[in-house]
Amino acid sequence: MKGGAGLRCHWVALVVSLIFSCSGGPLVATAEWAINARHAPPPCLLDALHRQRLFAIVEEHRHRRLLLLQAPAGFGKTVFLSQWHDRVRASGAMAAWVSLESSDASGDAFVAALTLALVHAELVAAEDIVLPSADHSPMAALDALSGQMQGVRRETWLIIDNWHMAQSGDALALLEPLLRRLPANWHVALASRTPPQLTLAAYRASGQIVEIGAGHLRFSDQEATDLLAEAGCPPGLLATILDATQGWPIAVKLASLGTEAFQRRDASKPSSIIDAIEGMGDYLDSEIFASLGGDVRSFLLEMSICQRFSRELAEHLRDAADAAHLLDMLKALRGLVDPIGQGSDWLSIHPLFAAFLETRRCTVDMERLRELHRRAADWFEGRGQLNDAIGHALQSGDQARSIRLVESANCLDICIRAGAPAVRSLLDKLPQDVIRERPRLRAAHAALNLKQGSIAEARSLMSELRQGLGQGESDRALERDVLILENLSLCFIDTSPSAEDIATYRRDLESAYVDEWWIDALRYNVYGRLEMRAGHLKEAHQALERAFEILKAGGSAHGCFFMSIHIAFCHLFHGKLSAAEDSVRLAETILDRDLDGEVLYACIAYSAKSLLAYERNELSEAGRLAQMALAGLERAEGCFEQYLVSVYVGASSAFALSGLDAALEIISRGRKLALFHGLHIMDRILVGMTAGFHARAGQWRSDAIARLDGPNMQDCGWLEADLSAPVHSLIALQEGRRDDARRIATATIRRSRAEGRIAIEIRAHLSMALICAEEGDMPAAQEALCRAVVLASQEALFQPFFEADDQLLRMLRELSKSAPSRMSPFAASFLSNLVLRMIATRKARDHGETLTAREREILAHLTDGMSRKEITSNKEIARALDLTENAVKFHLKNVFRKLDVNNRDMAAAVARLLGSNVPAPSAVEGPAAWPTHH
Template sequence: MPTLCTKFVPPLEPLGMLDRARLRTLASEVARHRLTVIQAPAGYGKTTLMAQWHDELASGGATVGWLTLTARENSASALIGSIAAMLSRIPGLGDELCPFAAHQSFLNADALMVQVIERLSAHAEPVFLFFDDVHALDAEAAVALGDFVAHAPGQVHVAFGARDTRHIELAAMRAYGQLYEIGYAQLSFTIAEASALLLGAGAPGLTDTEVAALVGKTEGWVTGLKLALLGMAKSPDPSAFVVAFSGRRRAIADYFEEDVFAGQRPDVQRFLLETAVLERLTPRLCEAMTGAAGAGTMLRALEEHGLFIVQMDDEGASFRYHSLFAEFLRRKLAETEPGAVARFHRRAAAWFAGEGQVVEALEHALQARDDAMLVDLLERNADELTFKGKIGIIAQFAAGLTAEALARAPRTVLAIAWLKTRSRNTAEAERLLAIARAHVAELRAGDAGDPDAIAALEHTIRHRAMVIAAARDEPARVEEECNSLIQIFGTQRPYLTCTVYGQLAAARREQFRFDGLEKLYAQARMLADESGYRFAKIALQASVGLSLLAAGRTEAAATALEQGLAESARWAGPKSGLGALVALPLADLRYEANDLDAARRLVDDHLPVSREICFVDQLQAGHVVRARLHASAGDMAGARRALDEAMEVAHEGDLERLRLAVIHEQVRLLLRNGQPEAALQHAAAAKLPDKPDGLGPAGNATSRDDLRAAIWVRIAMSRDQMAEALALAKQWRAFCASRGARRAGIRWNILAAQILMINGDPRAAQRLMREAIALASNANVVRSFLDEGTAVLTILTEAYGDALESQHPTDLFARHVLDAFRSRRTAPVVAVVPGDEGLYGRLSGKELEILTLVGCGMRNREIGNRLGLSEGSVKWYMQQVYDKVGIRRRSQAVERARQFGLIA
């Protein structure tokens, strides 16, 4: 929803601002308190006083901001978006937050609040923020404003102007001395101030007694004084006017009625009443409301006569009524013509709808309390708003509809169902689909309605059901539905067909099927272009980017994801839930390329808002990369916390694939850290069999099957079940090769190579490692090697010992990986033992036992015979020992362990 620029500057005072020294000096109190509240009834000069403080601070070089609040800030998201827009107008303070003011469809209030607070925290100098008309906020937005003040950094000082603050919690700040309060008694004009105001405005000379009388009648209410001033300007006898003037609220209403409204020509009166419901007055809109030409001339005449109208732009094309005068006019309209307020709101809604300004039309239909009109507008515009990425607006205006009204709005219901699916509230989405199905069934039973329109609704219901299945990670069902929907939609509904292609790509990827990916992507892009909705490309690029990444097409994947990220920023601003769709897969890509800084930025910016719109693919990428980033920095505790949080998300959303990915990562890290018992405990949650039976890749294998098998193989390696582990790893390696699943194939080759090395077959291990490097070279996959530790380093070094001078691309990439091993800034495992500089991780009982025997001078074969292990297994355990003690030679590793008292 567009934001008026006038919200961010103090309103102009047509009569000038009186310098009230006793109040102006109170600006110093603003700088001494976290919050200053100016609370008084309407028209007591709250805005004027804050505007004076604002200007004085600004002229002194202080950083200041202004926000006039309205009923449009009717949610936490809308409020924080407006605050972000305000900060965006302050040079150097909030530039990056500006896009949120224009696109709030995917705005996440908590995430943006964090960004706003961070930007303010980064500003070292004091910041003064003025919020006018706080009473316009509803309870939700008011609570959000209170939270903003509570969390703002210490150098930020806030001032509120409000008629009441019942929704703002002030008790705590009052108790801690952080609150400064000004009430109506302090704001009331004194005789001297009123005299200066009247004199400065050119009022006829009044005696001190007459001024005192006027102040008494108005009780120091500045608006009453100004109304009196206007009245006196038209009165032939100012003294008599003062005597006759009433300072009570009702007297002011009588003044509007008798001396302002009643004094206008009948055509002016009618114009004022017929345009009273408008927040913005333009000539064309006013002509539509009144049915008469010449509105532009009328508006300029009203301004010239000072009839409580304010020009909103330099060209004089847009105006608004003074809020108190507008309230009077609406009250007058309601009193004189019952039902007229709703009628004129409907008229405004119809005009805005005809102009294509759907949001404004919906707002007036809502104000008219006309459910039928609101439903009609939503139904006619549901698809358009959806395709433009504004489903949130549909949900916002549909929120107040009754169940009966919603039952007549299937397109609206289906749009909201899609929104609920994006946030993975699939149960609510299913409930909404049931409402739409019931409506269609009623149409079918009554033999009413356009058959083509009914069929289109049925097809849309199928589309939403497919999207729900995708959110629930049911790839086989999704693929089946997508193939049917492509035949149904064809090119007739290009936007929906484009989304179907995106879901089809995801479903096929989950089932290790990458054939025809390029053709699918090309068809989808063509449909997205044909639809005319650029928004369609964001989810498409996320889905296809993930597929290209899994297929090892890293460069093409990066292009698709980066384009999607740039497009999402145009729609929802940076660091949005929409952006997370592409940012988190891109973080995975950057991490694998060993660009840890870029991966960290993407995860930090987008994982916090990922629950807003992301599916299991994005959640898995984001959470696993975050854990690996912690581990790569030596922060085992951070990695554990990251995985624990990911597991909570998996359980909340019933996402089995995410749960298995977390278990796999937990097992991998624990085994590398010498904690096989703990790894086994975590693996138990995957409910794997003791034997690998049933874990091999079948024709309908999915990535969940791949994860279950990988967990089993790692546990089997720690238990010395090498033959079974190797057989299963080779099955998956061959399967991935046959399906073109390069990323997964790299991992299986690395695992199989380690098993072969443990089994004492270094040549076979080197051969598979070379195959992994060949796969990885085109995909720029580096971290898959580094994260497995020095056991992989040993195999790589031996495999490429004779090719270090080769210029073959694969050999060059192998050297790149070896260089990455050597240049790691921290140890490859996760935590330095406190107080033991140079010792990383905890040695397991088996590793300590082997290291003790090494210290006794025993060779690997002798140790294996003593402990019932193969010679290769002993070598594998020693590689883990080297990782943890930071030493590459046997004798030095023994000496280091003795220094720490780990062995005798």
């Protein structure tokens, strides 16, 4: 620049005055005004969230000529450009900034605004500029400015904010020539609320444009969560706010300023979400809605009666042919009005914008709204989309039509074939008195109650329906519904059927002709579940596989998912972990591919996965899965086995990792669940489980043990017997009743072996081993232990051994010295691995927390080498950690001493078997908790 700072200010002030002369504004201005108002990023944005994800995208294509940010108001375009401005300058490049206004739409004002931006950034000399005038057209002035830009040799960015304010006038005719004449080292960043009327196709074809839209500018869930958490948002509200705002930056920011209104809002009224975010309604009104043309506003108000809309639907509703034009106008609102899926003709409105439009629909004539809803009901009914048709019929005021549509939907069938949510959405649209008056709707409501676990209410409704059939005229459709309900109800009880009950059901299954495939599948499902409840797992598996094949042929993804889970439980109760894992994997594939990863269904899969992880002694993972399963099952459909397994695994994992109190807390949740669903057998099992945890904790005088009924295996089902037998055996042994303990263990071995339940037989053999050891009969104890090891080796069932006390480890170590010659190589290898795991667990429990950060680093490198089947020498560790070899030797000695091992291989093996409890070498930063297994 020529001259000093004072001269520069003089020239800036002069140019500002000239610009205002060109635009018809005042002739007096100051350099300070120019700096703060238009030619520097707004200072209030300096503390905004830094978008590293977006920076990475732009940096990757930084060499391109044009950076275009296009999105509606509130998506953070100015924020990002201001951060990019600072980032560019920090990298050594040059940058000029201009915020346009509506007065800049004229050619004179636009060129003058650009000129002042470059003068302010000291990219051109103020005394050399040429402004538009009577002697110089805007294009001539732009040519002169382009010539001066040629003298800047460094990378330079011209950042133009609010382009939508100016593109309606002559400025548009000047922007494209400017882009063509830019030197190679110059780039333009353009932010606009509306699509710029440029030949973007040419820039795309030549690879000269980076486009950032609303999809890029949205906050990710993590970004929004971090911002809300930093503002003190209660964790319980996070999901609600994320769902409402959907990453719209202005909405997230406003929501973070105060969450009290969210807690008070009426969730049944979608429009209440606008009031829950202070200032949101005013922002939508002034910055979004008011900027639209009157025809677009009317179009949005009318189409917002639908959750989604398309051109065809819009033309039908409005009985007009202008839908294509109006939909094209909505492209400027991408981010607030978006396509549903790639290449889709359907659009949906952002939840906040939809709520705002709902508050504004009062401006539409009421009769016009009713007519729109009537036409929408016609359109959706004609396409078999009854859920939408019913909702619009109700909104049109035609309740009779709504009732007819719900009844014609055959809700009971939908409930079984597609799940409870589909039926709930239909029945929720009707008044309760209407449902009570119509028997078939009551039948659907009974099925819904069964699916939701309200067993008592469902039985009451079924009883009313059965009585009604006996009193009135024959109703074949209702008789069919009641028959289906009675079959379905058998899946949601916890009592064990008698042999006569099962035989009767099987005869009916084989003799009855059913002409509806899904009812046939339901009956095989019920039969399989009855056999499972009776402990006949082989027969249960066969029936459930048959149900799966029928459902697969019928295309019922919902049914196939549930059958896969039931089959997985059959395998798990058998102790066949590999087969169970295959079934769970199939269920998860169906869930992701066909059921959109429905969260509540995922929780049902977690219940099976938790038992799978538990039996493999992966306790942290098992506990996590069980907790997620419980959280979902407490508010969704499930069945006895899923409830019980989730509580059993959750409590058992918590006991091993955190102690008695943590286990009892989960038991308490399970008992509440059992009480709510009327599952009295499950509650009785959990009472026995409580006593078992007290016994394993050594609290022999606990009331839980005192209240435990004596063992009576004749009066309980197999699952209750299997879970309670080890508890009764342990208590009998503690009380000196060895004969009772032996009798219980012997009966359990005989029963579980006959029915093929490996995991329970293993636990019974371990009980027998401890009984024999207590009696001093070590050969018999070793024999029982050997049988348990051989059985467990088939499926790597580690967990039963970890449930016993430390005496079992001593016995296993002795067995590992003498028994391998009498075992298969596979079983001997399992025994060796088991002993090593148990030693590792005990050492980690007793010594792991004493390791220093440096010792953990060294141990992590040992483990890393072992996982790669390589030897990690002291020299390699020293080089990796910038230590001397003597220092590594010193730390290794301490590791050996603290872990009570005598060589590096044993130390690495202990760490490897603990899995995630030792961080990877690159991840070690400092001391961390060392969880223990038990």
